[in-house]
Amino acid sequence: MGDIRVADEEQQYGYRLMPTLVDERARGTPDRVYAITPKTADIADGYGETTYSQVARAVNKLAWWLDEELGKCTETFDTIAYIGPRDLRYAFIVLAATKAHRKVLLPLSQNSFEAQLNLINTTDPKALVGASDTMAVWDGIRESKPDLKVITIPELEELVNGEQVNYYPYGKSWEEAKNDPIHVNHTSGTTGFPKPVVWTNAIGATFDRDSLHMAENIGGLRSAWMLMARRKIIATMPPEWIAGLLMVLHFPLLIDVVPVLLPVGAPHPLTAKYIDIVHRITPRDVHGGFYVPDLLKQIAKSPEYVDNMRHLQLVAYGGAPLDKTVGDVFAAFLKVQPVMGSTEVGGFPLLEADDKDWEYYHLDLDHPSGTRMRPYAGNLCEMVIEKQPGWEDFQNIFKLYPEIDVYHTKDLFREHETKKGLWIFSGRTDDFVKLSNLTKFNASHVEVVIDRHPLVRDAIMGGEGRSRPFCLIQTKEGMDGECNAVLEEIWPAFEEANKHSAKDIQLTKEMILLAKPEKPIRKAGKGTINRRATLADYEDEVRELYERVGDEA
Numbered sequence: 001m002g003d004i005r006v007a008d009e010e011q012q013y014g015y016r017l018m019p020t021l022v023d024e025r026a027r028g029t030p031d032r033v034y035a036i037t038p039k040t041a042d043i044a045d046g047y048g049e050t051t052y053s054q055v056a057r058a059v060n061k062l063a064w065w066l067d068e069e070l071g072k073c074t075e076t077f078d079t080i081a082y083i084g085p086r087d088l089r090y091a092f093i094v095l096a097a098t099k100a101h102r103k104v105l106l107p108l109s110q111n112s113f114e115a116q117l118n119l120i121n122t123t124d125p126k127a128l129v130g131a132s133d134t135m136a137v138w139d140g141i142r143e144s145k146p147d148l149k150v151i152t153i154p155e156l157e158e159l160v161n162g163e164q165v166n167y168y169p170y171g172k173s174w175e176e177a178k179n180d181p182i183h184v185n186h187t188s189g190t191t192g193f194p195k196p197v198v199w200t201n202a203i204g205a206t207f208d209r210d211s212l213h214m215a216e217n218i219g220g221l222r223s224a225w226m227l228m229a230r231r232k233i234i235a236t237m238p239p240e241w242i243a244g245l246l247m248v249l250h251f252p253l254l255i256d257v258v259p260v261l262l263p264v265g266a267p268h269p270l271t272a273k274y275i276d277i278v279h280r281i282t283p284r285d286v287h288g289g290f291y292v293p294d295l296l297k298q299i300a301k302s303p304e305y306v307d308n309m310r311h312l313q314l315v316a317y318g319g320a321p322l323d324k325t326v327g328d329v330f331a332a333f334l335k336v337q338p339v340m341g342s343t344e345v346g347g348f349p350l351l352e353a354d355d356k357d358w359e360y361y362h363l364d365l366d367h368p369s370g371t372r373m374r375p376y377a378g379n380l381c382e383m384v385i386e387k388q389p390g391w392e393d394f395q396n397i398f399k400l401y402p403e404i405d406v407y408h409t410k411d412l413f414r415e416h417e418t419k420k421g422l423w424i425f426s427g428r429t430d431d432f433v434k435l436s437n438l439t440k441f442n443a444s445h446v447e448v449v450i451d452r453h454p455l456v457r458d459a460i461m462g463g464e465g466r467s468r469p470f471c472l473i474q475t476k477e478g479m480d481g482e483c484n485a486v487l488e489e490i491w492p493a494f495e496e497a498n499k500h501s502a503k504d505i506q507l508t509k510e511m512i513l514l515a516k517p518e519k520p521i522r523k524a525g526k527g528t529i530n531r532r533a534t535l536a537d538y539e540d541e542v543r544e545l546y547e548r549v550g551d552e553a
Helices: 018-028 052-070 089-099 113-123 135-144 156-161 206-213 242-254 272-281 293-300 303-307 324-331 396-400 443-450 483-499 531-537 539-548
Strands: 033-038 047-051 079-082 103-105 127-130 149-152 181-186 196-200 232-235 258-260 288-291 314-317 335-338 361-363 371-377 380-386 406-415 422-428 432-434 440-442 456-462 470-475 512-514
Touching (some): 018 052, 018 242, 033 052, 033 242, 047 052, 052 149, 052 156, 089 103, 089 156, 089 181, 089 242, 103 113, 113 135, 113 196, 135 149, 181 242, 206 242, 232 242, 232 272, 272 293, 272 303, 288 293, 293 303, 293 314, 324 335, 380 422, 443 456, 443 470, 443 483, 456 531, 470 539, 483 512, 512 539, 531 539
Parallel strands (some): 033 258, 079 103, 079 127, 103 181, 232 258, 288 314
Antiparallel strands (some): 181 196, 380 406, 432 440
């Protein structure tokens, strides 16, 4: 198999290269489990295991295959673009491309054609890569760029269980490879086209450095991320998301998570009904899962689905805040842990959550990431990252944006009244609405109350520059009937919200709009509401609403 450069795992935390780790473990512990994987696309067929020897085989095969299809790449780190089934091939192709001196663009499959084309034009890939059953996702790009090479990735079964191939050498040291680009993800595009974000080996190794930084518990607490370490964790997020890629690539290699993958036949977005099947048939030694809040919200409405999670010990969630009434359902019998990160930053430095006040983020503000809380308005603070000399290894954001000294997340938090260091998410700077009388309020605070009504799917408040606010409501599917009848059913939610709102921002029935079935409230991939895009969709309806009530600003 050739010479394999082996890292000393015990001594090199924070400075380990993922392809080297795969090779080392495949040689030293070939039967060690990398992931719990579905046997087929049908969840009813159950689960098996994928070992490090199989991962190494797949990565070596793909690295040789890339060279055969595209020629050797020795200096330029050519980009290839990949969209495929939601399986381990996302991890394999990144590892193989890293070995073969390439980087992989991982665009979301649900991007609009215009967004996808902009990403392709910006990153200039040398090839589009897809699977035999998903190649159609590239049809529009292929028509626009007929000269762009298109190649089909080998089947998963062939990669992990097919014929063994020679070892593909990767002899780089940390110093040689730390700034090599490995994968390209992108922002959500809520304010325009998605922007590509390049991750290097150094950025990807941040969680590895954290495992060293957190080797000793801080004040008796563990790192939030390390709650998943050395555990079997259900990975509910697709690997084309940065959070999903972490679960199938970075976390197994750097903090020893064993991800439990969903079948490629799983619906997207996931439904509570489907994930309930997963909870029932996965091995009993599965420790927990990593979820988006919207999925937990669906599960919490079914006592049966909740009961089927009682063998789990951890629910980690990210991407958005989780309503306390929902989280309390799970906190009654397991650990509920919020985590927080972004494509640009990676993971924020969090400690394990307080068991009672689980919804508060326990930020480690002494962490060398430079994360700080800056006063914003009243008792709210904005989370920022300040550039700190000597802390470069922990400050991903300034590798991406070296020209800035402070990165503004636009996320707002309020500190716990009695427990210092605990911060609850309180919206974003762009969640604030200023009325014509200069009253300024945080729309998300009202929306979360309205959203608790069982017939309400989503709510958005607006009214910038107007004399009073309005609210756009999307009701649950199947809720038909006249507007007034529907409004009467959900009105108690508004009465509850008004109890906690100043008089200037209290909502009246005439200021409520119902979203049209053909024009639903828009969401980003992780389930969070795309406020800007939705309000743009309803610009005409909102203008007509204010004309009817005599506010024609």
